[in-house]
Amino acid sequence: MAAMSTTVDLGLIQKLTNLSDINRILNETLAKERALDVELDQLLSKRADLERSFLLLNAPTAEALELIHEDCQQMLQSVQATSVLAAHISGKVRTLDTAQSRVQETLSDIKSILDRTNCINGVQAAMDSQDYETAANFICTFIELDAKMASHRELFEDGQEDAQRKVLMEAKAQLEVVVDKQLEEAVAQRNQAAVLRYAKLYKPLGKQAEGLQRFVDFLRLTVAGKARAGYSTMAELLEAGKKADFVATLSLLFKDLAMTLEEHEAFIREVFGVSGVLEAVSGLQLECDSHGSRLLARFAEAKRVDRVVSEIRGRKRLGGGSSGATLGGGNKEGGPDPRQVDVLIAELLRLCQLSEEYNQFMLGKMRDALGSAQGQLTAARETNFRSGPFNVAVRELLGQYMALEEFYMNETCSLAVRIDESSPGSLTSSLVDDVFFILRKCGLRAMASGSVQCCAALLAELNNVVSNLLKESLGGKVAAQGAAARLLAAAPSAADLAGRTDTVPSSAMEYAVALNNTDVSSDYVVKLKTELEAYLSSYMNSPGEREKVRSVLSDLSKAATDLRQSNTRALEQLAEAIMPRLRAVMDELATVSYQLSDIEYSSREAEEGWAHHLVASVQLLMTWLQPILTTNNYEGLLHLLLDKLVSRLEALLGRKQFSQLGGLQLERESRTMLSALQELSSRTVRDKLSRLSQMALLLGLESAEEVLDFWTPSSGSGATGGGDSLGGGMTWRLSASEVRAVLLQRSDFVRDSVMVLPL
CATH class of the missing domain: 1.10.357.50 (Tetracycline Repressor; domain 2)
Structure with missing residues (x-):
């Protein structure tokens, strides 16, 4: 306890200036504090034993209570002394911590002062050795330190700070003059490596915007030189009366622009940031506006696009031809020759396609740049990009293309109609x-x-x-x-x-x-x-x-x-025109009787009746027509003809009287027709003859009541298709009234029994 209660000399602490001594005393104080905490924990751990001893007392006595009271007071005094000592030590620790922070801050300021001095010395040495990159970096570092030290002017001797800043600013001004001059010389000599070197120095000199502008101007100058050379070559060909390739010239311009941006994009992004890429795109687009629009104007002039379009629109307003031909001879009505217009359209449209491909490339670069900066290419920015003279010229060309394409489409289609001819076998x-x-x-x-x-x-x-x-x-x-x-x-x-x-x-x-x-x-x-x-x-x-x-x-x-x-x-x-050729067969059917005896039924089986003649006539006609009609026309004609034939057959058969054998004969004839006609078509014809087949079925029944074996509650609904449905019920094409009418054609069926059938 005596060792732990040792007091600390505050005067000694206040005289401390060495950081290592401060740290040593701080560590000793922390060690004493931990020892006091351990002693306090030991004292508190005795509380349970004391409480247990108190409970074990059989009979409280004044003496025991008095002893306990004294022990409690002693413990309380000990705890209070410990608490005071701990609070005192904590205060000293806080004081030491504050002193340490101030020492660290002072040391940092001292280092900054030394760094400033090193920057001054380094700039002067770098300028002497023409190491401009190192000099620029020293200047940038000095400016950052100067801003950081602005709140600690008291550390400098009178005039020392101003003297250092003056020396540095003089070196900065000297370096700026050198960089400007060297960059101008590099640009004049088209020395790309030197341009990159000196353009990079503008950022540490704090003139990033000026450096970016000078570098973009260099890129524009490079592209402009190539563009002028390409245009001059093309103009010479035109003046010499030779064919000039406008598409290749414009493609070369776009290639130069795209390659220039692609080649320097990484450098621009590193030195000038995302805004530098956007600025480079805008600068190069100005060259595109200048040289691209000039090229498109020369194309329109050389190809006389305005004159051709004016002539076409004039002819359209007049609703006919016009005099003279603008492009290499005209058509028979006068006016532009569609073949020449076709060639013009192909070249004009290729120019427009190249322009859109270039636009998409540049807009993609802008999107990539903004994407890396967590931005996006707004509609306003894209509209601004597309609002330059070049894109305006492209839109004008597209408008002219529409007039040319419309003319070409109508003229050539009209010509195709006029010269229509058939080839043998086609x-x-x-x-x-x-x-x-x-x-x-x-x-x-x-x-x-x-x-x-x-x-x-x-x-x-x-x-x-x-x-x-x-x-x-x-x-x-x-x-x-x-x-x-x-x-x-x-x-x-x-x-x-x-x-x-x-x-x-x-x-x-x-x-x-x-x-x-x-x-x-x-x-x-x-x-x-x-x-x-x-x-x-x-x-x-x-x-x-x-x-x-x-x-x-x-x-x-x-x-x-x-x-x-x-x-x-x-x-x-x-199909309506073919029907009269089948009239003879229909007339034959009109004379046929279906009230047959057994002998007549048997003799009919050996004869070729009207059904055979009808099928033969249809086969004759359709076999003749099939080689000269398309598959759709042949199938369509056959099915339309069958619709008309069946309708006529139903009308003729509906006026006849039948015996049961006559009904069986009609069923046999309907099967004959179905089998023969099915061979003429790749599509089913069963549905065409389904009503006729059902009439034959009804007319061949033993009794009228037998129809109930085939009729179901859902029958007679007019459902399409034929054949048997699930459960054995037939899908009827005849309605209930039509079934009764057919049954009444049986001469041996009683009318009253037919009419009471529950159909």
């Missing part, structure tokens, strides 16, 4: 392939333009060509061949059925080609729409743009439907 004429080749070419070029407005407008014009020019041309050819329909309906002789089409009259063949053109065109429109939609993701960047173009393309579906409907109407007319 089911279609040249019109179909020519028109859709042109439409596909124009549609893909419109999407490749990359402009959603341009693409939407041209695809709308493409749909207009299909819906008007093509549809009217095909419809007119079909309507103009009414007489040929009658020729097609003429039954050929057996000699014509050797697989030859040379016996088909030319007018009939022309009509067949017109039908085939309509059928194939409808399919081609659907294929064209599907193909163009497949290219959407390749040419349109945003989902909104793709959806807008897709909405325009959806109009092609209606055009395809209109062509299909027109084709169906023509086939219906043809």
Whole structure:
């Protein structure tokens, strides 16, 4: 206890100036404090024993209580003394800690003063040895230290700080003059390594913005020199009357711009930061605006684009041709030659595509730079980038492209219609392939333009060509061949059925080609729409743009439907024209009786009746027509013809009376027709004859009540299709009233029993 109560001489502590002595006394004090804590814990640990002894007393006595009271007082005094000592030591520790912090701060200031002095000496030595990088780093360090020491002026002797700053600022000014001069010389000599060296020094000199501007000016100067050389070469070719490659020249300009940025991007980002990359993009874009717009203007002048577009728009306003040809001879109506316009479009569109590819590259660099800085390329920034003279010129070219493409599409499609011809052995004429080749070419070029407005407008014009020019041309050819329909309906002789089409009259063949053109065109429109939609993701960047173009393309579906409907109407007319050739067979059926005896039923089985004759006539006609019709037209005509035949057969058979054997004979004839007609079609014809087959089934029943074995509660609902449904019930094509009417055709069925059937 005596050792622990040793007091500390405060006077000795206040005289301490050596950091090691302070740390030593601090450690001794902390050791004493820990010893006191241990002693205090030992005293407190005796409390439980004392309490236990107190409880063990059998009878409290005044003496025992007095002893306990004295012990408690002694313990309390000991604890209070310990507490006071601990508080005293804690205060001394805090005092020592504060002193240590002040010493550390003082030492740091002293180090800064020494560093400032070293910077002064280092700058002077580096300037003498022309080590400008080291000098710039010393200047940057001095400026940082000077800002840090601003609150400790009392550490300097009078005038010492100002003297150091003056020396440093003089060295800084001297270095700035040297750097400016050396950079100018490096730029004049196009010495890229020297430019990089001296441009890097502007950052430590605190002139980062000026250094960035000078470096971007150097990049622009480099690109400008190459651009002028390329333009001069192209201009010389034009003046000499030779062909100049505008696409290659513009591509070379874009390549120089992109490679310049790509090559120096890492340097700019390291020295000047993200804003430096954005500034470099803006500076290079100024060169693109200057030289790119100049190149596009020269292209428009050399190709006389404005004059051609003006002439096209003038012809469009007048609704006809115009005098003279601007591009290498015109068409027969005067005006630009579509072939020359096609060449112009290809070159113009390639220029626009290259421009958009360059724009996307530069915008991508801006996005990458902003992405690294946790920013994003705003719509305003992109709009500002695209608002320069070059992109304005590109948009003007796109507007002219739209006029040229619209002219080319209409002129070449009209020409394809005018020169339409058929080749021997071909089911279609040249019109179909020519028109859709042109439409596909124009549609893909419109999407490749990359402009959603341009693409939407041209695809709308493409749909207009299909819906008007093509549809009217095909419809007119079909309507103009009414007489040929009658020729097609003429039954050929057996000699014509050797697989030859040379016996088909030319007018009939022309009509067949017109039908085939309509059928194939409808399919081609659907294929064209599907193909163009497949290219959407390749040419349109945003989902909104793709959806807008897709909405325009959806109009092609209606055009395809209109062509299909027109084709169906023509086939219906043809089927109607064929029907008179089958009148003889129908007349034969009108004379046939179905109230048969056993002998008549047996004799009918050996004879070739009306059903055989009808099938033979249909086979003769369809075998003759099949080689000159497309598969769709052939199948469509056959099924339309069957619809009309069945309808006529039902009407004729509905006026006859039947015996049971007559019904069985009709069932046999319906099976004969079904089997023979099925061979003519790749599609099922069972549904065409299902009503007739059901009539034959009803007419061959033993009794009228037997129909209930086939009739179910859901029968007679008019469901499509034939055959047996699940559970053995038939899917009836006849309604309940029609079933009764057929049963009443049986001469041996009583009317009252038929009418009370629960159908």
